[in-house]
Amino acid sequence: xxxxxxxxxxxxxxxxxxxxxxxxxxxxxxxxxxxxxxxxxxxxxxxxxxxxxxxxxxxxxxxxxxxxxxxxxxxxxxxxxxxxxxxxxxxxxxxxxxxxxxxxxxxxxxxxxxxxxxxxxxxxxxxxxxxxxxxxxxxxxxxxxxxxxxxxxxxxxxxx
Amino acid sequence: xxxxxxxxxxxxxxxxxxxxxxxxxxxxxxxxxxxxxxxxxxxxxxxxxxxxxxxxxxxxxxxxxxxxxxxxxxxxxxxxxxxxxxxxxxxxxxxxxxxxxxxxxxxxxxxxxxxxxxxxxxxxxxxxxxxxxxxxxxxxxxxxxxxxxxxxxxxxxxxxxxxxxxxxxxxxxxxxxxxxxxxxxxxxxxxxxxxxxxxxxxxxx
Numbered sequence: 001x002x003x004x005x006x007x008x009x010x011x012x013x014x015x016x017x018x019x020x021x022x023x024x025x026x027x028x029x030x031x032x033x034x035x036x037x038x039x040x041x042x043x044x045x046x047x048x049x050x051x052x053x054x055x056x057x058x059x060x061x062x063x064x065x066x067x068x069x070x071x072x073x074x075x076x077x078x079x080x081x082x083x084x085x086x087x088x089x090x091x092x093x094x095x096x097x098x099x100x101x102x103x104x105x106x107x108x109x110x111x112x113x114x115x116x117x118x119x120x121x122x123x124x125x126x127x128x129x130x131x132x133x134x135x136x137x138x139x140x141x142x143x144x145x146x147x148x149x150x151x152x153x154x155x156x157x158x159x160x
Numbered sequence: 161x162x163x164x165x166x167x168x169x170x171x172x173x174x175x176x177x178x179x180x181x182x183x184x185x186x187x188x189x190x191x192x193x194x195x196x197x198x199x200x201x202x203x204x205x206x207x208x209x210x211x212x213x214x215x216x217x218x219x220x221x222x223x224x225x226x227x228x229x230x231x232x233x234x235x236x237x238x239x240x241x242x243x244x245x246x247x248x249x250x251x252x253x254x255x256x257x258x259x260x261x262x263x264x265x266x267x268x269x270x271x272x273x274x275x276x277x278x279x280x281x282x283x284x285x286x287x288x289x290x291x292x293x294x295x296x297x298x299x300x301x302x303x304x305x306x307x308x309x310x311x312x313x314x315x316x317x318x319x320x321x322x323x324x325x326x327x328x329x330x331x332x333x334x335x336x337x338x339x340x341x342x343x344x345x346x347x348x349x350x351x352x353x354x355x356x357x358x359x360x361x362x363x364x365x
Contacts (some may be wrong), residue, residue, distance in 0.1 A: 006163045008163070010167050013167030013168075039235065039253070055205055152350065155343050156200070
C-alpha cells in the first residue's frame with residue numbers, strides 16, 4: 001500500500017497531545033512517541049530533553065517494519081506489539097494504523113501490562129485523529145504557489 | 161512521505177540513497193556528517209556488519225532553510241546494497257520523498273548498477289509507486305578511480321527514462337559532488353510540496 005502524506009494541523013496536534021498526556025498519566029510510562037512508519041517523528045510527549053527522539057523514531061520504525069516482515073513470513077498479517085526490556089528502561093511499540101506506530105518508554109514505576117493496556121486505547125484514539133487529518137483536503141495557503149528562486153536556493157554549502 | 165506539522169511549523173522529508181553494494185552510499189553520508197556543523201545535523205547511525213558493510217541502513221538527520229515559515233528537515237537514509245538484503249532495502253524505501261541513485265562508475269560494475277536500478281523500480285512497485293512520482297537524481301560515483309565508464313555511457317544506461325533527471329559526477333570519499341547531489345535532490349523534494357509539483361504528485365497518487 002502506498003504510504004500517505006501526513007499534515008498535522010494545530011487542532012490535530014492539540015488532540016494528539018491530549019491523548020498522549022492521558023496515556024502517560026494512566027500508564028505511568030515516561031515518554032510517548034507517535035511515529036510515521038517511514039521513520040518520521042509525528043509527535044511526542046513527556047520526552048526527556050536528552051532523548052534523541054529523531055534517531056529513536058527511525059530505529060523503532062525500522063525494527064517494527066522488520067518484525068512485520070517476519071510476521072508475514074510466518075503467515076501472520078503483523079505482530080501488533082514489539083517489546084524490548086532493559087535493566088532500567090524498556091520500550092513498547094504498537095500499531096496505530098497502516099501508517100503510524102506508538103512507542104512508549106517506561107521504567108520500574110510501571111509494568112508492560114499497564115503500558116500495553118493503555119497503549120491500545122491511546123492508539124485507537126490517535127488513529128482517529130490521524131485518519132481525520134489524512135482525509136482533510138491539503139492546506140493551500142502556504143503550498144499553492146511554486147517555490148521562487150530565493151526559496152529554492154542551495155541549502156547547504158560544502159567546505160571551501 | 162513528508163510530514164507537515166503546523167503546530168511546530170516543521171516539514172520533514174525522507175531522502176533515500178540507493179544503489180549497488182560498495183557504490184559509496186555510506187561514504188556520501190559520512191562526508192555530509194563530517195562537514196555540516198552540529199547545529200545543522202543530528203547523530204549519524206550506521207547499522208553495519210563487522211567489516212563495515214551496511215546490513216540495514218545508515219541514518220543522518222539534517223536541517224535546512226526555513227521556507228514560508230516552515231523549518232525544513234531532511235532525514236537521509238542509505239539502503240544495504242548487497243543483493244541478499246532486498247527485504248530490508250524495501251523497508252527502508254518506504255515513504256521516501258526523494259531518491260539518490262548512487263552508481264559505481266567503474267566499467268566492471270555496470271551490470272550491478274543496472275540490476276540495482278531495476279531492483280529500485282521493482283521495490284517501488286511494492287508500494288504502488290514509480291519513479292515518475294518521486295523526485296530522484298543520479299550520482300556517478302568513484303570518478304577518482306581508473307577503468308571508468310564515460311558519463312555519456314552511464315547516462316545512456318541509467319538515465320534513459322522518458323524524463324531525464326539531474327546527474328552528478330562524484331568522488332564521495334573526498335566529497336566531490338556530494339553536496340551538489342544533496343542540494344539538488346532536497347530542492348526537488350521540497351519543490352514537489354509546492355505549487356505545480358504538488359498538484360502533479362497528488363494526481364499521480
